[in-house]
Amino acid sequence: MLTETGATGLAAIAEDPGGAVIALDFDGTLAPIVSDPSAAWIHPAAPAALIRLAGQVARIAIITGRPPSTALALGDTPEGPDLIDVPGLLILGHYGLERWEGGETVAPPPPSGLDLVRNELPALLATLADGVKIEDKGRAVAVHTRNCADPDATLEALREPVARLAERAGLVVEPGRKVLELRGPGMDKGRALHALLAETAARSVMFVGDDLGDLAAFAAVADSGLPGVRVCSGSSEVAELTEVCDVVVDGPAGVVALLETLHKSIASRDQ
Numbered sequence: 001m002l003t004e005t006g007a008t009g010l011a012a013i014a015e016d017p018g019g020a021v022i023a024l025d026f027d028g029t030l031a032p033i034v035s036d037p038s039a040a041w042i043h044p045a046a047p048a049a050l051i052r053l054a055g056q057v058a059r060i061a062i063i064t065g066r067p068p069s070t071a072l073a074l075g076d077t078p079e080g081p082d083l084i085d086v087p088g089l090l091i092l093g094h095y096g097l098e099r100w101e102g103g104e105t106v107a108p109p110p111p112s113g114l115d116l117v118r119n120e121l122p123a124l125l126a127t128l129a130d131g132v133k134i135e136d137k138g139r140a141v142a143v144h145t146r147n148c149a150d151p152d153a154t155l156e157a158l159r160e161p162v163a164r165l166a167e168r169a170g171l172v173v174e175p176g177r178k179v180l181e182l183r184g185p186g187m188d189k190g191r192a193l194h195a196l197l198a199e200t201a202a203r204s205v206m207f208v209g210d211d212l213g214d215l216a217a218f219a220a221v222a223d224s225g226l227p228g229v230r231v232c233s234g235s236s237e238v239a240e241l242t243e244v245c246d247v248v249v250d251g252p253a254g255v256v257a258l259l260e261t262l263h264k265s266i267a268s269r270d271q
């Protein structure tokens with residue numbers, strides 16, 4: 001089901017695509033969720049769908065918790081075009097802290113508190129949980145519980161001690177799908193999207209996400225005052241997003257189908 005707000009947003013994008021920003025999350029939205037974060041891969045049809053839309057809209061952007069270089073590496077497909085082939089692609093990685101565009105990356109230095117986390121986290125996890133995976137992303141460290149015997153209970157058990165460690169390190173905790181991430185403060189996907197809409201002088205916006213970190217971007221769509229559509233890449237893991245989105249699609253395959261439908265809808269108006 002599509003809300004009235006979402007229908008208005010989609011119509012605005014289709015009628016005036018040159019003013020539209022299409023921003024998407026990566027994991028769970030463009031790439032199916034898998035148990036090993038390093039084994040995630042973009043949906044094979046996603047780059048081609050994004051390439052088709054990139055020729056129609058003002059900007060395609062990926063706003064992700066991943067470093068842009070990782071999103072690009074996981075954006076390769078075996079046969080079709082790759083993520084890096086999307087014309088004018090912008091990747092705002094680390095929740096907007098790291099900007100990649102045209103092969104150039106701009107980012108502040110990594111937070112100094114990460115060294116404390118790297119030193120203390122292994123011992124902390126050893127006393128509290130079995131099967132937890134640490135993902136060091138250079139300017140953030142993620143603690144994954146997906147492969148634990150009870151992922152949700154382990155996540156709950158880790159919440160407080162990880163928050164205490166983050167506080168001592170001057171970091172914030174970003175919760176997500178079976179993950180607690182310790183990262184630098186001062187940025188989130190909402191701020192990143194807000195700035196992107198301003199720099200693009202956007203006249204409409206679509207944001208597609210699947211996780212708690214995407215809620216800020218959904219709020220930015222609503223706060224922008226622009227016609228906009230908030231798309232949830234649905235899963236049984238995150239109920240919160242379905243309550244504040246305009247439409248739910250069926251995971252990355254559903255996202256690709258929606259992008260194709262939008263492309264066709266824009267193309268049919270051009271004829």
Ligand SMILES: O=P(O)(O)OC[C@H]1O[C@H](O[C@H]2O[C@H](CO)[C@@H](O)[C@H](O)[C@H]2O)[C@H](O)[C@@H](O)[C@@H]1O
Nearest residue numbers: 026027033034035037040064065146177178179
């Ligand atoms: O903002 P995103 O693009 O959605 O990135 C958020 C986190 O995604 C990754 O973790 C998630 O995907 C993994 C691979 O499917 C999965 O194993 C894990 O359980 C999910 O939480 C990534 O590993 C994190 O670094 C990102 O912050």
